[in-house]
Amino acid sequence: MNLSTAVVLGPQRREPLLREAIxxxxxxxxxxxxxxxxxxxxxxxxxxxxxxHVGRPVQNLELWTRVERVFDEDAELLKAVRxxxxxxxxxxxxxxxxxxxxxxxxxxxxxxAGEDPWVDAEEQDAWELVRGLDRQHVAxxxxxxxxxxxxxxxxxxxxxxxxxxxxxxxxxxxxxxxxAGGHVGILLQRLRLFDIAGLWGDQPVIAWSAxxxxxxxxxxxxxxxxxxxxxxxxxxDAGLGLLPGFVAFPHARFRLRTNDSVRVQLLSRRFSxxxxxxxxxxxxxxxxxxEWHGHTDSRRLCLSGELQEVTP
Amino acid sequence: MSLVKRLxxxxxxxEAAVGAVLDALTFPHVEGRTVTFLFRGxxxxxxxxxxxxxxxxxxxxxxxxxSNCWVLQIDLPPGSRMEYKIGVVCGGRAExxxxxxxEHLARDPFGANSVVYGDGYTPPEWTEEDPEARKGTIEERHxxxxxxxxWRPIQVYRPARFRPTRRYPLLIxxxxxxxxxxxxxxxxxDNLIHRLELPxxxxxxxxxxxxxxxxxxxxxxxxxxxxxxxxxxxxxxxxVRQPSARAVMGASFGxxxxxxxxxxxxxxxxxxxxxxxxxxxxxxxEHDRGPVFDPVVDxxxxxxxxxxxxxxxxxxxxxVYESLIYYNRSLVPLLNDTGMHVRFREANDGHNWENWRDQxxxxxxxxFPGPLWHVYE
Numbered sequence: 001m002n003l004s005t006a007v008v009l010g011p012q013r014r015e016p017l018l019r020e021a022i023x024x025x026x027x028x029x030x031x032x033x034x035x036x037x038x039x040x041x042x043x044x045x046x047x048x049x050x051x052x053h054v055g056r057p058v059q060n061l062e063l064w065t066r067v068e069r070v071f072d073e074d075a076e077l078l079k080a081v082r083x084x085x086x087x088x089x090x091x092x093x094x095x096x097x098x099x100x101x102x103x104x105x106x107x108x109x110x111x112x113a114g115e116d117p118w119v120d121a122e123e124q125d126a127w128e129l130v131r132g133l134d135r136q137h138v139a140x141x142x143x144x145x146x147x148x149x150x151x152x153x154x155x156x157x158x159x160x161x162x163x164x165x166x167x168x169x170x171x172x173x174x175x176x177x178x179x180a181g182g183h184v185g186i187l188l189q190r191l192r193l194f195d196i197a198g199l200w201g202d203q204p205v206i207a208w209s210a211x212x213x214x215x216x217x218x219x220x221x222x223x224x225x226x227x228x229x230x231x232x233x234x235x236x237d238a239g240l241g242l243l244p245g246f247v248a249f250p251h252a253r254f255r256l257r258t259n260d261s262v263r264v265q266l267l268s269r270r271f272s273x274x275x276x277x278x279x280x281x282x283x284x285x286x287x288x289x290x291e292w293h294g295h296t297d298s299r300r301l302c303l304s305g306e307l308q309e310v311t312p
Numbered sequence: 313m314s315l316v317k318r319l320x321x322x323x324x325x326x327e328a329a330v331g332a333v334l335d336a337l338t339f340p341h342v343e344g345r346t347v348t349f350l351f352r353g354x355x356x357x358x359x360x361x362x363x364x365x366x367x368x369x370x371x372x373x374x375x376x377x378x379s380n381c382w383v384l385q386i387d388l389p390p391g392s393r394m395e396y397k398i399g400v401v402c403g404g405r406a407e408x409x410x411x412x413x414x415e416h417l418a419r420d421p422f423g424a425n426s427v428v429y430g431d432g433y434t435p436p437e438w439t440e441e442d443p444e445a446r447k448g449t450i451e452e453r454h455x456x457x458x459x460x461x462x463w464r465p466i467q468v469y470r471p472a473r474f475r476p477t478r479r480y481p482l483l484i485x486x487x488x489x490x491x492x493x494x495x496x497x498x499x500x501x502d503n504l505i506h507r508l509e510l511p512x513x514x515x516x517x518x519x520x521x522x523x524x525x526x527x528x529x530x531x532x533x534x535x536x537x538x539x540x541x542x543x544x545x546x547x548x549x550x551x552v553r554q555p556s557a558r559a560v561m562g563a564s565f566g567x568x569x570x571x572x573x574x575x576x577x578x579x580x581x582x583x584x585x586x587x588x589x590x591x592x593x594x595x596x597x598e599h600d601r602g603p604v605f606d607p608v609v610d611x612x613x614x615x616x617x618x619x620x621x622x623x624x625x626x627x628x629x630x631x632v633y634e635s636l637i638y639y640n641r642s643l644v645p646l647l648n649d650t651g652m653h654v655r656f657r658e659a660n661d662g663h664n665w666e667n668w669r670d671q672x673x674x675x676x677x678x679x680f681p682g683p684l685w686h687v688y689e
Contacts, residue, residue: 183683
């Protein structure tokens with residue numbers, strides 16, 4: 001399911017734009033907003049600064065705490081979740097192994113672009129392999145989730161049902177849903193466990209950083225200069241699919257070498273035709289009328305290896 | 313025209329011409345692999361004093377004509393750092409000076425040296441205070457040591473947003489006060505934790521008043537760390553009480569102390585960070601490093617015979633301009649054979665704090681990888 005309207009923002013710790021975005025999105029309603037900070041894990045409830053900034057009633061859904069409580073009550077579910085986590089880790093390792101083998105030659109081909117038509121032809125074919133691998137991986141992970149949900153009968157479990165009813169109640173009073181960043185895996189797990197997308201439906205959403213990643217069609221993990229290991233972006237999972245054709249790159253200033261044309265193309269070409277959005281401080285992208293609209297300083301990665309402002 | 317010829321021509325033209333060259337260029341002047349040092353002043357002799365193993369200790373400057381300009385050119389590989397002082401003989405007196413034309417200084421417990429950056433080297437930006445990074449805290453404490461029969465000063469680093477309800481990994485740092493002062497350890501921990509390259513961790517900085525003996529593979533020191541310090545820290549702080557969440561580190565003799573502590577208590581520490589370790593050993597005969605190295609050589613020789621498996625992971629670094637590079641290179645295959653996960657890094661640098669500083673990002677994240685691939689705040 002895609003949303004009709006949504007706003008995606010860069011990090012909100014400095015220069016927050018959240019209040020302005022809420023006012024733009026739900027100006028006619030003076031109602032409160034629902035907040036998800038499950039990605040902050042044990043700091044989930046440290047939302048005072050955010051509340052002050054928003055300036056209207058905020059109901060934190062406390063998904064992280066709720067899940068911890070569910071696990072306390074339902075040890076069998078906790079065991080099953082841990083088992084799934086171990087499986088996902090293993091699958092990710094194996095995917096990474098294959099990915100490395102495909103990305104290295106593409107990097108070389110991009111560096112040699114324009115030498116002759118054969119290089120370009122090989123590059124096109126190489127991308128097909130990478131995109132195919134990404135698709136296979138998402139399909140495999142989706143299968144693992146589906147098998148898990150069926151095996152544990154997630155929606156039938158008493159602790160989950162009770163929490164879900166409470167959340168539904170809280171959502172009824174909200175005119176907008178805010179999804180903060182943090183640990184994208186934990187956030188996504190919590191969102192899925194309570195089927196937040198199903199409960200909220202097609203109503204206004206504002207998400208930033210990992211929140212935007214979790215709501216996209218694919219969750220892409222990335223860092224161009226990690227202190228250890230490979231620097232090739234990895235698809236981790238399917239996201240909730242609420243933000244169509246959008247790949248979020250929060251903290252791009254720190255994480256991406258955007259002045260390196262090859263590094264930019266490694267992302268923009270791989271995820272084409274999606275909008276590869278740089279979510280730095282001050283960035284804002286609006287989804288409306290079936291299109292992404294940018295605000296000042298909101299840029300995306302281009303197929304040419306350059307950055308481009310997204311037009312309002 | 314080469315720089316030296318340009319300087320010679322300027323000297324012939326007079327003071328104004330020399331001044332013009334000095335205004336136009338900075339010294340030491342780095343061009344590719346060639347570094348040109350300039351000294352101006354009355355002297356009978358001028359020389360460059362450095363700590364690069366394998367080169368003559370003193371490299372003489374050449375006087376340009378009968379002027380007060382002295383010049384020296386050396387070859388310095390790209391990415392290098394070289395610390396130095398300028399020796400000046402004047403009126404029969406010899407003096408060691410920091411280079412008056414060079415603003416870059418490297419500090420250490422003995423003072424400060426001038427430092428020249430080779431082509432392509434810049435101090436890593438993650439070593440400097442980042443205003444955006446949340447700041448951890450440092451607390452001064454003392455711990456009782458039944459092993460030594462005294463109380464010992466320590467400093468405890470708690471990460472920003474410390475929570476008593478959370479459990480943290482533990483990093484023990486030998487010569488910890490020096491790491492804080494000369495290797496920007498606090499700024500680095502703040503930055504790397506903020507950037508998610510390290511998990512939030514607690515670091516305990518130890519400092520010995522008798523390091524040349526206690527750090528020289530002294531059994532008592534190993535017991536102090538394992539039997540006195542860590543248990544008291546576990547009582548005081550919310551630590552993960554597992555070997556995989558404990559690491560010990562140090563440089564020079566501090567690296568010897570780290571390895572010998574882990575070797576005497578195998579399985580207690582999960583990680584080791586060894587920087588420019590004084591791992592001198594002998595294949596035959598006696599060593600020539602003086603009596604302070606006797607217990608070190610004895611330990612390293614024994615370690616080489618029976619290394620066991622001191623920890624799970626180990627990061628080793630050393631400067632290629634150090635005399636210790638041979639010993640560190642020799643240690644690496646041995647460590648690999650123990651089954652530890654070992655990473656070894658060489659730097660175009662010497663036996664100094666800024667070399668050790670520059671390796672901390674890779675070394676610490678090797679032992680304690682942070683959640684940067686999964687957290688986007």
